[in-house]
Amino acid sequence: MQRQEIIERVKKVVARVLKIDGEISDGANFIFDLGADSAQSVMLVAAFEEEFDIEMEEDKALQVQTVKDAVDFIAGYVKS
């Protein structure tokens, strides 16, 4: 899967879960920039898992704080 495709799909998931209408930058932090609360942070991980049909380890998933983090993380899973 191309990186650009991952980026687009991650942003779509983020926009849906966090109910964001506008532009989402690659470096956007889910909490600081997009206003995610703790429940939404958990929902995001679940939504990524579903979108990309992967299972993210809980400890590592919690360290994913930005769109870029998520893309890097998912790219690693998709490759392997």
Add this chain to the structure above:
Amino acid sequence: MAQSSQVKSRNLDSLFYPQSVAVVGTNKVPGTVPHDILVNILKSDFQGIVYPVSPKEKSISGLKAYKYVSDIEDPIDLAIIVFPSSVVHMALEQCGRKGVKSVVIISAGFKEVGGEGILRENQIKEIAGRYGISLIGPNCLGVINTDPSSKLNASFARKMPEEGSIGFLSQSGALCTAVLDYARAKHIGFSKFISFGNKADVSEIDLLRYLRDDPKTRVILIYLEEISDGRGIMEAARDIIASTGKPVLAIKSGRTAEGASAAASHTGSLAGSDEVIDAAFRQAGIIRCRDIEVMFNKAIAFAYQPLPQGNRVAIVTNAGGPGVLTTDAAVKEGLRLASFSEATTDVLRKSLPKTANTKNPVDVIGDARADRYHIAVSETLKDPQVDGVFVILTPQSMTDIEAIAREVCSVAGQSSKPLYASFMGEADVAPGVDILQRNRVPHYILPESMPMAFSTAYRFKNRTLAGPAADGIPESPNAAKARAVLDTAIRSGRRVLLEDEAAPVLELYGLPVLKGGTAGSAEQAAELARRMGFPVVMKVLSEDIVHKFDVKGVVLNIATPDAAAEAYRSILAETARFRPDAKIKGVLVRKMIPAGEEVILGIKRDPSFGPVVMFGLGGIFVELFRDVQFRIAPVDMETADAMVRGIQASGILTGARGKTPRDTAAVCACLTALSRLAADCPQIAELDINPVIVMEAGQGCFVADAKIMM
């Protein structure tokens, strides 16, 4: 009284009197901290401007919300950060760039959780330092300022407290909410209320100094869980008390003796952290309270009423029993029941019923109404032989509780002497108690609490702060030599210096050490004894043996060379029997001095307060009686004298019951010298001089055994 060092306080006005406040990371979800903090500020009738900062919301509670703090056009004095800990550093960095002066970080998840939390805390410390931000928290409840010119409740406490003159500092956030609820029920008002949490930047010492200079604060209360800079707290408290006369009351939780059990010395085992805190607080003039209720019982006496000028109290009651209970408590607290002047007695006799008791305690009889209370309270209060009045009421069917409460408030308001009240009971007296509390008459559920609060205020009035500040006593001219001896020992891997090696160090500080020698054989022991002159004392030298008598390692009153040789053999045999594992260095032979009283002197290094000196009745039962006094080192002669007189058994030394007074001045000189040694030589972890033999007055004292642990 100690001179005030008057360290300038940090300017925290942007924290307590901000013109503008940003709540960073707030949201629209009621019942969550980020939301409720914003609403609490709005509800507190804050006099400045509030800016919600929320990444997602356009508006919150009718206010325009900003995505970032940097989006706010106006300058911001104070930011309250309520984001989760993982992004707090980002918010703080933005605050720094924006030029925000003060920040309160409410969020938890920092030092208190360990691991990554410690890294996060270091990161926010660095950011605050870089931008010169005054930072409160993290992991705290927030700050409250009731001053009408600010009216700021930047906390998640449910309600703004009443305005008052008590400044409250707390390391625990959750406790604050309970304290506020407790205080509100009793109409206890606060000037400032601060939960300082992990104190990453602004410390309790900074806040103490701020309250020192805060004209709205008359009484300072502090709740502490751990003390990182004990001497700093002592200095700040001394300074507050000396320069402003504001009392400082403290609760230090964790009153356990942890760390004291595994000590290698008598001093170490006796000086638990709690004993050291007691001593330090006493030295600094801090009033230590065992719980929240006692703290507020004392605080309201300070906050509402003048300080007593003397200890003569009058009791006015409508029931005999409570009057007696209060009398007993007053006497126990060192107060005196006032003897009324003839004029007072005359008025009381003429105005009260024949069955009333016009002597102290004045019993106005069960059917007393407000007029009788008025006469008894106002007459006793104005008697020049009375320094304060305790008013007791029991709710009898004839008692007009509210009218009496109003009368008591009116009389109290016109007097320059303290008046406390106890309306006993709960349900029936509640309306009267409410009147007293609203009118700032200290009220106590139990009448016995009145003498306790009064005597605290009286002692504070007559306070003398013990000794100079730590840097007030100069280093000994022999300090370098002593440190060199200790350093040499440490370099060669030594951790313990027994009497033979400890004595030269003590001698450098002028302690009266007796000459002795170490015998490695029975023959040497006999020869040393002959040279010393009989009688001699002999004792085992072993790092492994703390209680020498327990292992029969001491022989006294040896009168001949043969007896010395025999004593040597006996000591080795007995110690080998009791402690086969102990490594024996030899046997010390020393001239025996005539009998005297035995006392113990010691040093311990406390992690929070540094070197501590101990004094107590010595000998083999020191740990059994625990009759010891501690002070933070160094101490002057006056403090040393207070230590000597402070033990329960001080009469043994000062000449009680016909005993010959002992040379306490010589003991005090030893204590001051030892405390100087403790302050000069950080190499010493613990030190015991047990015993010091104290001769009759003018005859001095002698170090009979000593041990230094490094």
